[in-house]
Amino acid sequence: MATRTVTIASAVGLHARPASLFVEAATNTGLDVEISKDGDDPVDATSILGVMALGAKHGEEVTLTADGDGADEALDSLVALLSRDLDSE
Amino acid sequence: MSSSETQTVAPPETRQGIGVSPGTAYGPVVQVSPPVRPPRNEPAVDDQDAALSDIRAAFEAVAVSLEQRATLVDDTAQQILKATALMARDKGLVKASAKELAAGHGRATSIDLAIETFAAKFDALGGYFAERVADLRDVGSRAVAAVLGVPAPGVPAFTEPSVIVAEDLAPAETATLDRSRVIGIITEAGGRTSHTAILAAQMGIPAVVQLVGATSIPVGTAVALDGDSGEVTIAPDMELVSQQRERAARRSEALSHLSGAGATSDGHAVALLANIGGVEDAVSAGALDLEGVGLFRTEFVFLSATTAPTVQEQTEIYRGVFAPFGGRRVVVRTLDAGADKPLKFADLGPEENPALGRRGLRLSAEQPDLLDAQLEALGIAARETGADVRVMAPMVATAEEAAWFARRVRDNGLPKAGVMIEVPGAALRSRHVLEEVDFGSLGTNDLAQYTMAADRMQGALSDLLDPWQPAVLDVVAAACEGAAAVDRPIGVCGESAGDPLLALVLVGLGVSSLSMAPSKVPVVRLALSLHSVAECQTLAAAARAARTAGDALTAVRDAARSELTTLL
Structure with missing residues (x-):
């Protein structure tokens, strides 16, 4: 199982537009990607409501996990996405 | 009836509502459906x-x-x-x-x-x-x-420029309105100071509220609305529509020749300012031809937060609001919360009578940390942007309260402190209240509510809340006399400042600045430019001599210059 930890770069945190972009990207991987914060129960990364309910703010760390073919590459691209300030783009 | 663009069956019918955003519109009706709730005691499903x-x-x-x-x-x-x-x-x-x-x-x-x-x-x-x-x-x-299987709530999709009709519009609905397709707004509920009214004026869309039977106008029916007079004509004949269009064209022609600082025909300066409620408003108003902001409502910074916003968070927001105005003035009203607009982090509990309760400065007195953090953030943002920031407190009733507030403002390095005059007690004793501060600002919406003992949220009491009520004008006059006695400037930041005829009356009573929805500035500028101070004083005397609100309006309309009244 592939795992990555990344710090949220978006100024407004993982909500609204940043969350939408992340969920779309996670859905497009076709894999079962999960996301968690502070060691809490992970949530489905393709669920916008689950992702927003994490309440991940700017500067907080989240952990991504995925299984299956191409999991490492998929997580790398999601990490790259969360490392950008998606709001200012 | 002559040939019309839209099929009409019924004869034209004109109904009277309250005009809250100027301009005219003619087009088909789109009805906004109310939110849908699940039926009560819905039975469990079989499958x-x-x-x-x-x-x-x-x-x-x-x-x-x-x-x-x-x-x-x-x-x-x-x-x-x-x-x-x-x-x-x-x-x-x-x-x-x-x-x-x-x-x-x-x-x-x-x-x-x-x-x-x-x-x-x-x-x-x-x-x-x-x-x-x-x-x-x-x-x-x-x-x-x-x-x-019932119609979806909210504004349905439509492509033709249309007049939106609703019981009332929710903030979320208005946010997604397409300005290029929404040519007018009519609501059955709402009042002069409802969300719909304020937003429509801000967006420059003609609007009428309190129109009886609005939600039963069939979809697609052509209507002509006049956001100044409040008249809505259902299935109008083309003559009326062309009259309205012709008047609108004459008005925009007249307005196009004027710009710059507000002044009467004899050169007496009256600052023309904008009412704003957030960073977006600031950016759009900052780009307009006006002299600054007369009322920046800061509630949005606090109302959605679950914990008190930090000085740093607030500073960032205030910087964004001040920056678009360069060196122009920005009058900031400190937090105006209370039982009717409760804060999650400073809720003093429900009250029987929130409008008369621990709100505005009264809340700040109980929670001074909140006020101090806000003043500190305002001070930092003011110094960083170089804007001419002036801070005023809401809901001040006495001279002691004014003094207490002024001290806190100055302790935070802000040069100018003022108070809202919205409590009749403060208006009657404005000499002593204003002596403690640098300026006063009449909040005519609340002043009318308290003078007439009529809840602003009660659409049915709109007549009592009419700013033309002679009693309200008397209270405004008393406040202006007190301000003049101690040589303090006094402005108006209620919706009445944006009514061109009432603006003349207010100037006649001694008001030196008018703050309104930005879309109303040009017509008020025109009204001032056509009248001298002495004429404004005559109009004010005529309004105060009237027996009723309707008589006051008629007296002023008849006595004002026709170059103005024929455009309204």
Whole structure:
């Protein structure tokens, strides 16, 4: 199982537009990607409501996990996405 | 009846509402449907699998319709609608609905409960997250409508320029209105200072509120509305429409020749300022020909937060509001919260009479830390941007309160302190209240509410709240006399400042600045430029000599210069 930890770069945190972009990207991987914060129960990364309910703010760390073919590459691209300030783009 | 662009069957009928945003419009009616709630005591379903696939289909239909609407609107609204569509497609909602079905709830109730589970989570997160609750509930209301087979709530999709008609408009609905297609707004409820009124004026869309029977006008019927007079004509003949258009053209022609600082015909300066409620308003008003801001409402910084916003967070927001005005003045009203606008982090509990309770400066007196943090942030942002920032307190009643506030403002390095004059007691004793500060600002909406003992939120009491009420004008006059006695400037920042005839009366009473929805500035500038101070004083005397609000308006309309009144 592939795992990555990344710090949220978006100024407004993982909500609204940043969350939408992340969920779309996670859905497009076709894999079962999960996301968690502070060691809490992970949530489905393709669920916008689950992702927003994490309440991940700017500067907080989240952990991504995925299984299956191409999991490492998929997580790398999601990490790259969360490392950008998606709001200012 | 001559040939008309839209089919009309019934003869023209004119109804009287209250004009709240100037301008005229003519076009077909689009009716906004009210939110849909699940039926009470909805029975449990027989076949849970079938019910769940109904629910899944309902959410999918909502997502598809939101995506379709997203293609019709501008960028910002498009992103909101797309993100909302993503919510409607969330597997989590279907899962949560399945749980509710299993617990013995009906289809619509299950959807509603599933939505509320997530809404509670977002509410608890506060801030940006809590702001999405309205979108989530909108998804829920649409899905409930879909399983019940009734029309979706909110503004339906439409392509032809239209007049939007609603019981009242919710903030979320107005945010996604397409300005290029919405040519007018009519509501059955609402008042002069309702959300719809303020927003329509801000967006420059002609609007009429309090129109009896508005929601029963059939969809597609042509209407002509006049946002100045408040008249709405259903199925008008083309002569009326062309009269309105001709007047609108003459008015925009007259307004196009004027610009710059406000002044009477004999050169007496009257500052023309904008009322704003956030960073977006500031950016759009900052680009306009006006002399600054006469009322910056700061509530939005606090109302959605679950914890008190830090000095740093506030500084950033205030910087964004001040920057568009360069060195122009920005009058900031400190936090005006209370039982009617409760704060999650400073709630003093429910009150029997919130309008008369611990609100405005009274709340700040009980929670001085909140006020101090706000003043500190305002001070930092003012120094960083170089804007001419002046701070005033809401709901001041006595000279002691004014002195207490002024001291705190100056302790935070802010040069100018003022008070709102919205309590009749403070208006009658303005000499002593204003002696403690640098300026006063009449909040005529609240001043009318307290003078006439009529709740602003009661649409049915609109007549009592009419700013032309001679008693309200008397109280304004008393406040101006007191201000003059101690040589303090006094302005008006209520909706009455944006009424060109009333603006003349206010100047005649001694007011030196007028702050209003930015769209109303040009016509007020024109009104001032056509009258001397002495003429304004004559108009003020005529208004105060009248027996009723209607008589006061008629007296001023008859006595004002026809170059102005023929344009209104």
